[in-house]
Amino acid sequence: MPFFLTSEKPDELVNLLPENLRHLPLDDISNDTETDQIYIRAQISFKGPYQKSRKYFKASLVEGNFCINAFFYDKIAEFCLTAAIGDTIAISKMRIEKNTRPSQGDHACQLIVNNDACVWACVEKPPLHNAPVPTIPRKVVKYTYTKLADLKPKTKANVWGVVRFFKSPTRSRGSDYNLFLTLVDPSIVAVQSKLRCSFFARTAEGLPEVQRSGDIVRIHRLEIQQHNDHLVGGNSPGISFLAFDGSLDGVMTPRTSSSSYTMTPDDEAMLHELRAWIDSWQGDLDSTPEIDSTTPDDPSQNAALPLDSLPVQSTRPKHIFTSISKIRNFAYCNLVVAKAVIAQDCCVLLRVWDGTKATQLFHEENQPDRLELLNSDEDLVCKAGDKMVDIWAFDNHFASASQIELRSFISVINLHASQPKSVSPPRIELTLHGGTSYGKKIEKLDNTHPEVEKLVERINEWELSFSLTCVVHDGHLDTDNPAAATLPCHAHQPISSLQQVQNHQTPYKFRVRVKVLELSPEPTKPHSICQIYCHECHFLSPYPESLQCQINDKPWLEMRDDNGDFRCPTQNCNSQIQTVFMMKLLLHDGDSSLRVGLWGNEAVKFLHDFSPSDVLLNEDLFASVSRSLLEICPKPTQTFDANRPWIECCVMSFSRNTDKKYLIFDTQLNT
Known part of the structure; x- marks a missing residue:
């Protein structure tokens, strides 16, 4: 059990070793290496605590760019306690074993240094015999880094x-x-x-x-x-x-994952x-050359400013939003205002606000059937107004996006911006495609996150008045004449005027008290208020009066499959088509008028949950529906008619391209 201490320089340690020993680099050690005629020389980069019960300690030895774990046992462990981190030691006649717990590319072997081994340690000052082991200042390994x-x-x-x-x-x-x-x-x-x-x-x-x-x-x-x-x-x-x-x-x-590092x-x-x-790289964005659209996933060549300062000309198809720098993929920090599951296990729509207002147009969801699925925080919608943008998350991001709660702060990493060719005027579509390249994901941020604090500061700058849609329109409220239509879920909401509805930013929801001046088409026949609709390609057509009618140059009868269901006549689309109610109403509140739509599930709710198929097949049921509609609109007129009944209804506003659209929702006829 030879153990030698010296205060010589580490390079001179080799002069103390027997001449018959050959130096073996750490990277040449293997399980079958014979150690009687070789020695290793290394620097201690880590030294664990001494375990008195088992009389051992663990150390990590470094030579150049290689590292190996060594376990010192018994008396040799007690002597080696003198050596500290940064000291150089040489070892011979140690036992070599397979590394039992390799991690982060550790050496495949480990050293067992017991009383059969020989150890030479180069320390700053060797202790006297039987004297207490001195406390030697631990040296820090000096690493050299290469560009x-x-x-x-x-x-x-x-x-x-x-x-x-x-x-x-x-x-x-x-x-x-x-x-x-x-x-x-x-x-x-x-x-x-x-x-x-x-x-x-x-x-x-x-x-x-x-x-x-x-x-x-x-x-x-x-x-x-x-x-x-x-x-x-x-x-x-x-x-x-x-x-x-x-x-x-x-x-x-x-x-x-390492428990020890320098x-x-x-x-x-x-x-x-x-x-x-x-x-500093971020400040050079304006001079960034535009890249070819065939390389959409390389943010180092494709940078963008925050939405409120991003020039229209710098936003290109297949653009990647970055922040903090060109090289850092944009952790696009947002406040979630609304959410909708568009397709189960496939697509989630997130309507978000980052505290700014974009300088260009962004594509937003405008399909009424999808807008019905949208779950919104009304207070945030009112505050954000038209500054919100829509993000579609697909495939493997469905799970994380669908679990996000409203009012959550999220970071969207590697958000892709594209410009669909079919959209006019040009609009940017924000999409989080499937995959994980560049760390692509959605993550929820804590309220103390630095980016969240910046976002909150931006939002606080947009102090909006919440009174815009909270003013009760009292010019025509008639408590003696109850409304012919009611709101099962929103009767506590204040009433807005139609002028306020038209002046407010989209999207938003309102409660109004109005009269119906015009209803089209008139409910003269069951098929007159029904349409056929394809949810896949959005094909829409009046309901045919008979099976012999032609739709897209195809006989209605030939569009039926073996199960009796009708299929979409559009080329390359074979989805099942549905029958839906579809009507337009001209509303008037005494001061102004507004044309709104009524269709789909909201029309079914409006008509006491009678489905289109029920109305088409049951003449008595259609007669009841027709009477109810004629009671609120006996005949078309363009002027306010004081004798017509009031109706209270909910109206939803949204944008389609550059136009504002309005739909009735969550309303049911009393008659």
């Missing part, structure tokens, strides 16, 4: 980099997890280059904890190889990772330097 532009193939290096692109950890074809990312730094971004890295680990936690593009990572012992015409980074024994938030005011604490003042300075570089 990404200076990396060479077939080498190992320590690097800092900014994540330009990444794919979340996925299980490989084997049992490991894989993470792919690309890194940039100031040395290579000028030449529009990047370092591709692919890492493997037995668990996802053993990989760099990257959350979004723009994060900063520090990697020790990164192995560099040449692949075709570019360099590739990968695992090597002892590789370790630290990940940091890349924002200028981000925390200094790294994200890592973080020196030089590291903190490097982190500040890279954050400042990322932040």
Whole structure:
């Protein structure tokens, strides 16, 4: 059990070793290595506490870019307590075993150093014999970092980099997890280059904890190889990772699964330097060259300002919204105002507000049947007005989007903006497609998140009066004459005038008290108030009077399938068509008029839950429906008729292209 202490310089330690011993680098150690005639020399980078009950401690030994775990037992462990982190030791005649708990690319082997081994330790000041072990100041391992532009193939290096692109950890074809990312730094971004890295680990936690593009990572012992015409980074024994938030005011604490790591003042300075570089990169947005639309998922070449300052000409099809910098994929921070499940397990519509008003037009949901599904926070809708935008989340984002509650703050990462060619005037459509590239996801933010605090400040600047739709229109309220239609769910809401409805921003909901001056089409026959409608392609046509009628040059009779259901006549669409009520009403409140629509499920509710098929098949039922409609509108007129009954109804406003539209909802006839 030889144990030797020396205060010589670490480079001179080899002079104390027997001449017959041969130096073996850490990366050449394997399970079948014979250790009688070799020695290793390494620096202590980690030293665990001494376990008195079992008389051992664990240490990590580093040589160059390689690291290996060593376990010291019995008397040799007591002697080796003298050595501290940063000291250099040499070991011979140790036992080599397979690493039982590898993580983050640790060495495949581990060392067992017991009383059969020989240890030479180079410390600053050896203790006297039998004297108490002195407290030696722990040294910090000095790491040298290489710029990404200076990396060479077939080498190992320590690097800092900014994540330009990444794919979340996925299980490989084997049992490991894989993470792919690309890194940039100031040395290579000028030449529009990047370092591709692919890492493997037995668990996802053993990989760099990257959350979004723009994060900063520090990697020790990164192995560099040449692949075709570019360099590739990968695992090597002892590789370790630290990940940091890349924002200028981000925390200094790294994200890592390792229980021990070094973080020196030089590291903190490097982190500040890279954050400042990322932040300064944002200020160069206006000079960013437009990219080809065939590369939609590369935010490093495709940047955008917040919605309130984004020029129309800078918004292009397949544009990626970024924030904080060009390199950082936009964690688009929003307040959720409304939500609707458009297609189960497939699509969720989120109506959000980021505290600004966009300078260009954005596409918004305008299908009445989908707007009926929209669950809104009325207070927020009133405050946001026309500053809201719609985001469609698809596929694997359905679960997270559907669980988001109203008034939640969310971050939408890698939001895609496109400009459909069929829409005129041009409008931007915001979509979160399926997949996880660039950390694509929706995440809920805590109220204390820095981005949320900024969002709240912007929202507070838009102090709007809530009295606009809360003024009771008292010019024609007649309590002696009850309304011919009532609101089962919204009778407590104040009444608005039709002028207020037309002047208010869309979308919004109102309660009004009006008279019906005109109803079209007139309910003369059952099919007159019905239409056939396809939810898939939105085909709409009057209900045919007989089976011999032609629809889109197809006989109505031939559109029936084997089950008796009618199919859509539109080319390339074979969806089942439905029969729906569809009417238009001209309303008047004594001061102004408004034309509104009544259709779909809201029309069924309006007509005492009688379905179109019931009305078409039952003449007595149609006669009852016709009498009810004629009571509120006996005959068409263009002037206010004081003898007609009042009706109270809910009216929903929305926009379609540049026009405002209005629908009756949540209303039922009393008669």
